[in-house]
Amino acid sequence: MFDVTAIRKDFPILSRKVNGRQLVYLDNAATSQKPQQVIDCIVDYYSSYNANIHRGVHALSQEATDVYEASRKKIQTHFGIAKPHEVIFTSGTTHGINIVANGFASILSTGDEIIVSQLEHHSNIVPWQMLCKTTGAILRVIPMNQEGGLDMDAYQELLCSKTKLVFVNHISNTLGTINPIEFMTQKAHQVGAAILIDGAQSCSHIKPDLAVLDCDFYVTSAHKMCGPTGVGMLYGKEAWLEKLPPFQGGGEMIDQVTFEQTTYAGLPHKFEAGTPNVCGGIAFGAAIDYLNAIGFDAIAKHEEALLDYATKKLLAIDGLKIYGTTKEKTSVISFNIEGIHPYDIGTIVDKLGVAVRTGQHCTQPIMDFFNISGTVRASFAFYNTIEEIDIFVAAVERAKMMLS
Amino acid sequence: MTIKAIQEELIEEFAMFDDWMQRYEYMIDLGKSLPLIDKQNKTDDRVIKGCQSKVWLDAELKGDKMVFSADSDAIITKGIIAILIRTFNNQTPSAILNSNTDFIDQIGLKEHLSATRANGLTSMIKKLKLYATAYQAKLNS
Numbered sequence: 001m002f003d004v005t006a007i008r009k010d011f012p013i014l015s016r017k018v019n020g021r022q023l024v025y026l027d028n029a030a031t032s033q034k035p036q037q038v039i040d041c042i043v044d045y046y047s048s049y050n051a052n053i054h055r056g057v058h059a060l061s062q063e064a065t066d067v068y069e070a071s072r073k074k075i076q077t078h079f080g081i082a083k084p085h086e087v088i089f090t091s092g093t094t095h096g097i098n099i100v101a102n103g104f105a106s107i108l109s110t111g112d113e114i115i116v117s118q119l120e121h122h123s124n125i126v127p128w129q130m131l132c133k134t135t136g137a138i139l140r141v142i143p144m145n146q147e148g149g150l151d152m153d154a155y156q157e158l159l160c161s162k163t164k165l166v167f168v169n170h171i172s173n174t175l176g177t178i179n180p181i182e183f184m185t186q187k188a189h190q191v192g193a194a195i196l197i198d199g200a201q202s203c204s205h206i207k208p209d210l211a212v213l214d215c216d217f218y219v220t221s222a223h224k225m226c227g228p229t230g231v232g233m234l235y236g237k238e239a240w241l242e243k244l245p246p247f248q249g250g251g252e253m254i255d256q257v258t259f260e261q262t263t264y265a266g267l268p269h270k271f272e273a274g275t276p277n278v279c280g281g282i283a284f285g286a287a288i289d290y291l292n293a294i295g296f297d298a299i300a301k302h303e304e305a306l307l308d309y310a311t312k313k314l315l316a317i318d319g320l321k322i323y324g325t326t327k328e329k330t331s332v333i334s335f336n337i338e339g340i341h342p343y344d345i346g347t348i349v350d351k352l353g354v355a356v357r358t359g360q361h362c363t364q365p366i367m368d369f370f371n372i373s374g375t376v377r378a379s380f381a382f383y384n385t386i387e388e389i390d391i392f393v394a395a396v397e398r399a400k401m402m403l404s
Numbered sequence: 405m406t407i408k409a410i411q412e413e414l415i416e417e418f419a420m421f422d423d424w425m426q427r428y429e430y431m432i433d434l435g436k437s438l439p440l441i442d443k444q445n446k447t448d449d450r451v452i453k454g455c456q457s458k459v460w461l462d463a464e465l466k467g468d469k470m471v472f473s474a475d476s477d478a479i480i481t482k483g484i485i486a487i488l489i490r491t492f493n494n495q496t497p498s499a500i501l502n503s504n505t506d507f508i509d510q511i512g513l514k515e516h517l518s519a520t521r522a523n524g525l526t527s528m529i530k531k532l533k534l535y536a537t538a539y540q541a542k543l544n545s
Contacts, residue, residue, distance in 0.1 A: 019424065020423075100460050226504070245455035341457055341477050343457045343478045343480070343481070343521075344457075344478050344479050344480050344481075347428070347518065347521070348480075351425055373457075373458075402429055402432060
């Protein structure tokens with residue numbers, strides 16, 4: 001039984017005040033808050049079994065290694081991944097993307113093509129531009145439409161034998177659009193291209209089954225899904241991970257080292273140079289346990305109710321426009337009020353205790369498409385309530401009154 | 405009035421309000437009295453970087469006093485720049501260069517601004533003082 005009041009008690013930060021008012025946290029697309037269970041897991045690690053892993057002979061090291069590797073298996077199971085060594089621990093989504101981009105530098109040649117979407121975060125555009133510069137490959141962009149969805153006809157026209165890699169986010173951080181990644185994966189494979197999906201925004205709302213999806217790479221960050229910052233996952237199909245060269249050199253990722261030659265360790269260690277974020281990796285597993293205990297169906301149902309309610313209430317405000325209106329979207333609302341700067345709205349609602357994001361959300365191409373300088377973005381999580389949306393909407397109304 | 409006296413006046417005005425919502429309302433009002441920059445002067449060299457919102461600032465010398473004009477696409481930012489201009493308008497470049505902006509901390513403005521806006525405020529002060537430096541050099545030559 002989904003009980004939001006009980007769930008909120010797991011999140012100590014939700015009971016604090018900001019600017020003298022009860023915090024209403026609606027910036028979940030930037031980062032999620034952490035439940036006590038995850039916080040306890042972090043404290044327990046440093047209090048009870050902190051050690052360096054994979055090479056110590058002593059008991060602590062063995063214990064830490066076991067829990068860390070058990071966490072890898074949890075992630076494997078959660079995402080429907082075939083083998084544990086197809087799960088690479090990273091520092092986050094951006095790191096995972098860079099591992100793949102770096103790997104493709106040795107695969108691409110002049111005239112090859114990479115396809116990205118117009119809905120991407122800056123961190124999803126820059127690595128590919130850099131890659132194209134060094135390899136002579138060409139970057140193609142899937143255009144978006146007025147609703148904030150991707151043009152699938154244009155995508156299919158872009159795909160050709162020269163396409164080597166398609167890169168798309170599962171869910172847009174700015175608009176909440178859920179992209180048709182099953183379809184996009186099938187189509188990419190039909191021309192022999194690999195596909196990398198950025199799941200930074202999706203994994204707190206949806207439980208992707210990568211075995212069914214059949215994508216080649218999938219990346220995400222723990223901190224968006226109730227885990228700590230500084231840790232994430234890169235999933236890659238075994239054959240691809242074998243093929244790609246390592247990203248960083250260092251300890252852990254080697255087999256034999258002489259000054260003449262080094263041979264690399266097998267998967268997953270080949271991509272995990274240096275001492276990893278042991279605590280983060282373990283807490284990532286605890287976060288997944290926490291979310292699964294609530295259940296993704298229940299999470300989706302609650303968030304959908306929040307999204308519907310907030311959308312209706314906001315649209316009742318005169319002059320308010322929502323950006324991102326596709327049918328398939330998650331609990332993110334990007335909006336502006338005619339004649340008012342989003343930054344001003346964000347400032348006033350913050351004074352009223354409501355945390356939202358303002359600006360371009362690292363997606364300048366989307367802002368250019370709509371010809372706006374930025375938006376206010378409210379993003380809801382399963383621990384938000386209808387009452388909080390009432391407070392938020394009242395704050396927006398008050399801001400509008402002050403600012404117009 | 406000296407810069408110091410105007411700053412004291414502002415501190416007193418802001419102290420009259422009980423909470424920050426009222427202070428913001430007052431800041432928005434002050435923004436409405438901002439001497440606006442001419443449209444044709446809204447050029448890139450007059451833009452202040454470091455704000456999520458855009459700010460244009462211009463200055464000219466009338467006699468030995470400086471006269472500022474500005475604009476912003478965000479209304480609270482307009483209020484912030486209006487506060488700064490009120491303290492520095494019709495002052496000599498040397499008075500501006502010898503003044504400090506401690507009054508901002510005394511109003512409590514900086515701690516109530518987001519980090520990006522606080523950066524923007526610092527950039528505004530820099531630009532104001534840059535104009536004063538340039539006109540001081542002109543007066544000396």
